[in-house]
Amino acid sequence: MIRTIAIAIICLIIFGRCAQQVSPTGGKKDSIPPTLLESNPLNKTLNFKGKKIEVFFDEYVVVDNINQKLIITPEADNPYSYKQNGMSVSLSFKNEFKDSTTYTLNFGDAIRDFAEKNPAKNLKLVFSTGSTLDSGRVYGTLKDIKTNKPIFDALVGLYNLSDTLNIAKQKPYYFSRTDSSGVFSIENIQTRDYKLIAIDDKNRNMLYNAKDERMGFLSKPVTAGSDSASYNLNMFLSDNTALKIQRTIPRVNNYAVVFSKSIEKVDVKFMNNDTLPYMLENGAALKFFNVQPHPDSTLVKLTVTDSLGTVTDFEQKIAFQAQRGKERQRDPFNMTTKPEGNKALTNTFTYTLNLNKPVQFLDDKNITLITDSLTHEPLSAFKYRWDPTRTTLSIEAKSFAKDTIKWDFPKGSMLSVEGDTLPKTLLKHPVLNEENYGQIRGAIVNADTSMRYIIELVDEQYKLIETQYTSPYTFIHIPQGKYYIRVTLDANRNRRWDTGELDKDKQPEAIYYLPDKILLKANFELNDVNVTLPK
Incomplete structure (x- = not known):
């Protein structure tokens, strides 16, 4: 008898472990988002004095990144913790809310159903710690000025009017984020005047970072009224940070001065009767080249214009690294063109050569434009001009080719300030067919x-x-x-x-x-x- 019972228990254990619980197959996929059944406090409650908020739903829910997605206006500066409990979510705030103020909690898509992760739609809770609800509203659209495309998830803020407003250090009093159509709406706000400003707010700290965030603003204050008009803003990059020399990179062959942001142009004045070839590189670095003879260090005055047209003066000492070994390692000398290789050209065209080093010698007699096997016209036959640093050459040329336009650059026909040359180069372009x-x-x-x-x-x-x-x-x-x-x-x-x-x-x-x-x-x-x- 005991043996029989033991065998039965063993069989139950084995078969129990083998059995797997699986979701039922088939059936219609749940696409219905969770519905809010009740909240504490109730929506549009007056004279709320609590520190805990709860929302109850008709199905089991989960919380998704609520610290990033929940928008509380006005900005409360009131830390909270959250707890999800089956069909409800509760928020516990550290402090009481400011007296006589209307608050809006917009959950976005932070609360979703458990099964299919459908987000609750238009989940918003409004309450007042005073005896009335504020009814002001500001709404509109946000687009990028260069592309005319709507901007998603940008911060649109209402700031208190102030002569000392600094959006890099001050958060908006009320704010909202744009939807995928670039639409924003800030509701239940005090009826008064504000400064309307939008920022990318990529790191979601509600502060403006001029280095890499777009912004847009209205010059005149906006009035938050229940029947206010729609406002349209355009966003743009505007790096108004002070231009600085971010770092210097001394090498044996060159010395780079790297600026804190892109610059439009730079004027260089040598202070001690010395001179060095230089070029603007990648829009934000000024590179000087080590050519002999020159003193151990060279003092230069730089007059730099940034993208906003602001002019800043710098004094900088140029000092190259000491050479070790017999030969200096140099960056390869190379060239790009505009139009790019193999792009079609008309028979009358403008051609641009961009070099990665200043050019000290150009043989315009041996560089030729080839029309056919017998017709080779030298560069000297055409009008051409250098930019101030001799790194960009613009050519106005004319060809009688029927099929292909060719430029022939023999080895040695162009020398950089470091004495190196381009390899023999043949550039080909088809003749444009109208x-x-x-x-x-x-x-x-x-x-x-x-x-x-x-x-x-x-x-x-x-x-x-x-x-x-x-x-x-x-x-x-x-x-x-x-x-x-x-x-x-x-x-x-x-x-x-x-x-x-x-x-x-x-x-x-x-x-x-x-x-x-x-x-x-x-x-x-x-x-x-x-x-x-x-x-």
């Missing part, structure tokens, strides 16, 4: 005759294809594809877009888009592609 390209013509409508414009053709990825500065405009030899027309109001006539500055209450130069995307076919002309500007 039938494979199209044209776009149009004008600026409602144009101010005193204003200058920058008219740009960009592709679907907003890569610049061509620029013109007069209306009517014509873009020719455009490959088949989809494009946008972008118009910048060039207020200061410097033929470049200028950004805005919050500290100076300066808005960026306005940019307008042709509303519809342009579809251009090969061997086709589009006429009257006009951009209408607001009056």
Whole structure:
């Protein structure tokens, strides 16, 4: 009998372990989000004095990154902990909420159902610690000024009006985040005037980082009323941090001065009757080259203009590392071109060479443009010019080739300031076939005759294809594809877009888009592609 019972127990254990619990197969997938049944306090409660908030749902729920996704306005500076308990979630705050204030808790998609992780929709709780609920509202849309595309998850804030407002150190009093359409809405706020500012807030600390975050603002205060108008903001990069020399990189062959941000131009003045070749590299570094003879150190005065047009002066000592060994290791001498290799050229064209070192010698008699096997025209036959650092060469050329345009650079025809040369290089470009390209013509409508414009053709990825500065405009030899027309109001006539500055209450130069995307076919002309500007 005992043996029989033992065998039965063993069988139960074995079969029990073998049995697996599996979810039932088939059936319709749950797509219904959890529904809020009750909250404590109730929505729109008055005179709330507690420190704990609870929300109850019709199914089991989980919490997803609530510390990042829960938006509490006005910003409470009141730490909390949370606890999920089956079909409810509770928040326990450290301190009581500020008296006579309306608070909004917007949970976003922080609470989801347990099974399919469907987020609760429009989950928001409003309560007041006073006897009334604030009814003010500010709403609108947010777009990137360069692409005209809506911006998702940017912080849009209402700041108290102040002459000393510093959004790098001060958080907004009320705020919201944009949805995927760039729409924001800040509700249940005090009815008064505010400064409306939007920032990328990539690290979600609600403070502005000018180095890599976009921002946008309205110059005039906005009034938060129950019937207030919609506000549209454009965001832009505006690095207003002070320009500094971030570091220096001394080497045997060169000495680099690296700035804290991109610069537009730099003027170099040698202070002790010395001179060194130099170039601007990657937009934020100034590289000096070690050529003999020169003193152990060279003092230079740098006058640097940043992207905002701010001019800063520096004095810098250039001192190269001491040489070790017989020969100095040099960076290879190389060249890129615009247009890039194998891109089609018309028979009359502008050609640009970009070198990674200043050039000390150019043999314009041996560098030739090859039209056919018998016709070789030297570079000296064409108009060309160097930039101030002799690292960019622009050539205006003309060819009679029928199929292929070739540039021949013999070895030794170009020497850098370090004495090295390019290897023998043959660059080839097919001759452009007019039938494979199209044209776009149009004008600026409602144009101010005193204003200058920058008219740009960009592709679907907003890569610049061509620029013109007069209306009517014509873009020719455009490959088949989809494009946008972008118009910048060039207020200061410097033929470049200028950004805005919050500290100076300066808005960026306005940019307008042709509303519809342009579809251009090969061997086709589009006429009257006009951009209408607001009056």
